[in-house]
């Protein structure tokens with residue numbers, strides 16, 4: 001297979017319109033799938049989990065923001081129990097952290113967190129790109145090219161400054177769906193499960209939002225062009241370059257905005273005497289459960 005996307009010069013032929021529609025329906029399906037994977041035994045806890053996670057990913061609760069169970073319960077019209085269940089799940093997933101007598105907040109990643117997640121993402125997604133190059137069908141290649149073109153259009157709108165939070169959220173969901181679709185077309189279910197269960201793409205989304213990281217024009221069209229060539233080495237190299245782009249800038253920006261990449265709670269303990277705060281995170285006195 002030697003397909004080429006030429007996504008920057010994409011004309012919306014009927015078959016591509018169909019492919020974009022298919023891509024968008026897959027985006028919705030993936031979104032539903034993500035929510036199923038987040039499933040908690042109690043439906044209220046599930047709702048609380050999804051609402052808190054959406055707010056974190058929209059940047060409404062930024063890194064370091066205090067999460068008061070009492071305030072969340074009042075905002076969502078829920079009791080303490082489902083909110084606590086949701087927070088517990090988010091803690092297990094590494095998205096929030098709690099300390100006794102201090103409170104709960106959105107976790108600020110340590111340098112080790114960022115390194116580990118980057119290594120995990122690169123390992124999984126470069127292999128995903130290799131397998132895609134080898135195994136994807138002609139329809140799947142067309143679909144991924146259409147998704148890339150749609151994503152690049154949304155990214156351009158975000159970069160032009162006319163993006164509100166909802167458009168930025170939709171763009172990130174589209175970004176997640178694009179990378180997930182490449183993995184799905186690899187034919188390796190275990191690889192897809194690893195991406196989902198480790199929240200590899202969710203953390204990438206979170207750090208992009210936290211640092212206002214923008215991708216270059218035609219960024220995903222170029223990646224799609226490389227992986228549809230059918231050459232596994234070309235696909236792997238393109239994906240590696242894609243994943244490594246801006247990683248040092250993101251790390252530096254997190255340090256600049258949120259302080260040194262040690263444990264955020266350790267920093268709070270050290271600075272408590274001077275009542276120094278970081279972002280929306282406040283001292284113990286303002287944290288209600």
Ligand SMILES: [Zn+2]
Pocket residue numbers: 175179220242
């Ligand atoms: Zn990407």
